[in-house]
Amino acid sequence: MSEPIRIAVTINGQRVRGAVEPRLLLSDFLREDAGLTGTHVGCEHGVCGACTVLLDGEAVRSCLLFAVQVDGHCVETVEGLASGGALHPLQAAFRDAHALQCGFCTPGVLLTLIPFLRDNPDPAEADIREALSGNLCRCTGYANMIDAVRRVVRSEGGS
Amino acid sequence: MIVEGVYVFTAPPAVVFEALLDPGVIAKSMPGTKELVAVGPHEYRGKMMVGVGPVTAAEFDLRIVLTELTPPVSFLMSVDGTGRFGFTKGQARVSLEPDGTGTRMNYNADLQVGGKIAAVGQRLLDVVSRAMLRSGLEALGKEVEDRLRGVGGKA
């Protein structure tokens, strides 16, 4: 067994330190070491997208990264979206559009959409579907997720 | 999974046949084989490392038995590999015939693959087995060449 490696990661704006094995997945570091269980693990091979988080602002699969790889970087998880008691507009739109049922894939979907909407403020339906195509959902059939995105785009006046 | 083909050696059948029975040569002809020792007449045990796509460095405990030996014409090789990532089981029929001053080797193997390697490595099994076969045959060819020239040792 290897010596633990010291890492320091900024997660949702807070510095989190740890001493981890090189092989510890980022998803496990977030869920167990940092206690942030909002990021879910669905497949551990990078297909389902449930474990999606932001690494320095870009969407990544936390099951395909090692915790040591994000030493010194910024990670954002679903727990960082709402501020104070208020839901993030995308979260509110998901609630209003019934875009979640069991909620297990939802954090990954939200974190996928955040950079997508940042870079595509007025997307067409085909673009939204393509952006979502890396997130598997077994409950909703996706239709309401697309609706939720449209609501956010509409309410933000397309920006 | 069927693996079959032909390979031509420059050495005559008797030399090739003797080489094929040598565990040192067998080990070289199966890439990733770490050790292969005789545990009985024409029975060998060893270890082999294989990588198939996402399943890297899978270690197998190998057991090889040679039967139906008809020198210098043919034999049957049974392979049994078990490891943490799955298993492989199969039989290869090898037959030799003269080809000018050299030897034409026909091989025909039926391999069963199971466990994790079969479950996630399917689309690569073909590619990987062909790559292994290619480098295995190249190594085999070199070994036989060396023997012919009297270079290198028997294992």
Add this chain to the structure above:
Amino acid sequence: MTAPAWVGRSVPRNEDARLLTGRALFVDDVQLPGMLHAAFLRSDHAHARLVRIDAAAARARAGVRAVYTAEDLGDYWQRAPLLVPPPPVPGLVFNEATQVPLARTKVRHCGEPLAMVVAESRYLAEDALADITVELEALPAVTDLDAALGADAPLIHEELGTNLAAHCIQRKGDWAAARAWADLLIARKFRYDRGASAAIENRGVVAQWDRRAEELTIWDTTQAPIPIRNGLAAMLGLRESQVRVVAPFIGGGFGPKIMMFYPDELLIPWAAMRLGRPVKWIEDRQENFYATTQERLQLHDAELAVTRDGKILGVRDTFLHDTGAYDPYGLTIPINTQCTLLGPYEVPNYESEFTVVFTNRPIVTPVRGAGRQHGVFVMERLLDFAARELGIDVVEIRRRNYIPPDKFPYDHGILFQDSAPLTYDSGNYEPVLREAADRIGFTEFRRTGQATARADGKRLGLGIVSYIEGTGIGPYEGARVTVEPSGSIRVATGVGTQGQGHFTTFAQIVADALGVHPEQVDVSTGDTRSFGWGTGTFASRGIVVAGTACHEAALLVRAKALKLAAEMLEAAEGDLQLADGRISVRGSPGDAVSLAQLAITANPLRGAVKPGTEPGLEATAYFGPARGNAANGVHAMIVEVDPDTMMVKILRYVVVHDAGKVIHPVIVEGQIQGGVAHGIGNCFYEQLVWDDNGQLLNASLMDYLLPTALDVPTVEITHRETPSPLNPLGVKGVGEAGAIPTGAAFAQAVEDALAGTGIEILEIPLSPSRLFALVQEAERTHRR
């Protein structure tokens, strides 16, 4: 009452804020001090004798706390109980063979557990798996259903002397006569293949034994916490009251999470008690393909006898059903197939015979649809072929055979999965069909649309199919409704929730009865400590059975509140009204008392009460329907098939369905949209591929394709409401509806798009390469 009714409105869900912010607890989120982690060593062989297993090296590894094999379980090693005894069909043969916790003498499917390692972390536990030496003597695997029944087939359960798990014939009328009288006989063989339920959350169990309180707490991704508690208490020698099972938020159920007792469910609590530390096991995705049940393979040989007007005289269906290596769930699936085949039609003569076969593959238990899709596929396809030969259109042939609306309740004369006679409670099928045909533009499509597209080189096809979904079966569920001193309402029921919105829909039902806002109603599901009687969420019954229990309990609370308020306000009960959480005298709004005050008054700390009074405002009610009810619907789709790549694109998908009273329209639509997505997956993207040795060749999401946002269209949904007379709310279930007729619709549509090639679609799933092969085969046959 002036407050608006909540039932029938799409209110925001009570549970969403927690789910959206990552605060909802799923089983893998449970973290306890000192918690250990388990991993299972699983068989790589589908059929093998277990010669030797040696865990000494694994036990010696640093960080490993225990390794268990079958031998280590001692008396605890036992076969799991049979969950569903077969219904009393005369002449039925059933061979019981349930699963074992760890293989003892042989393994019967790939992935069957051989040993359990418990270590300080999952990583260490998996490392230790490699230290265990296992000697398995491979046996020939049984994978082909026909061959499995052959005289020299290897036996999976030697003690049974056969690979036959069950044989059942249900008859109605006289099929032979119907056959003789028919103007046209359609005979075909069909194949419907296996798929995984593939919930995004894999299964998991966490167990904690509190030595001081002598209490066992288990978190389990189960759809049936109460039966799990009862069974485990019995097996572990504990009182039911010592065991608490919590099914917290569950990331999708779909059926396999109601299967019990999985080996892990038996072993994790046992290990936690022995080791004195909490133990967690979370399934990984690869394990899920073997360690969680799946469904679908059936082979049908069916015949339809019709008159020249397309009226059904009778159906004969003989089929083989693959149950996998064990049969703990009895005959639920094939009986569903038998019954659902009859659909919304009058079928005067019926003979259905099935044989259930053991194979060396993972266990089969219900997955969304639970055998209904097979029945629908067979009947709808037979009708399609009859329609073609008779020159009747596919809509008309269905309309002609529908059970007319004045014939309900309609008894089909055979037994359903709840062992009661298959009787449809209510239905009005023709308007559903007409509406679906209108919405998809059937007439226009047939008249010009399709031909115009053809001229442009586009192969468009239309499929329109009809189905019945039996829902809302018993035995019963219960609910307790309590008004708390704060005025908020607490509801507890025994079913679990896996995304279908019980926290909201049950709240709506109770809110209506008690004149409050659904947000004030806190619903607890899936916790045996909150409510200990019930059977679980399955077979589309949650809202029907548990929802009705909530309704009944709320009405009892309402009655108590009105009685007490009448005393307090010195008014007649008839003069009182309940709205906005307050009871007031009609016409005198100042004379009022809140539910909160009533709750406090009803629970005095001192003084005397009238004999026979119950404290507080609380009531418990149970509901057990006389039998299941029948929801129905029509699915219609238009597809475009690329003649070169055989890629199928769904252009439109319409669902007109009738599930009785709709409690929450958007939630119901979500269930249908999700069900259709599941159905599309089953039809065209998902297939579990096995080789002849029982090896699964695609045990990952890279190769087992779940449909994505690019593959599932937005379904156009219309609700119709023919209430069920079997419960006071008039509701029927809808959880599985979307997934049931998709195969039949897909087949009809794709065949229609490829008309002219001579292709007949008799199997599900399809794929571009399979369609290509079928077209080639059809063209070859035509040329001969």
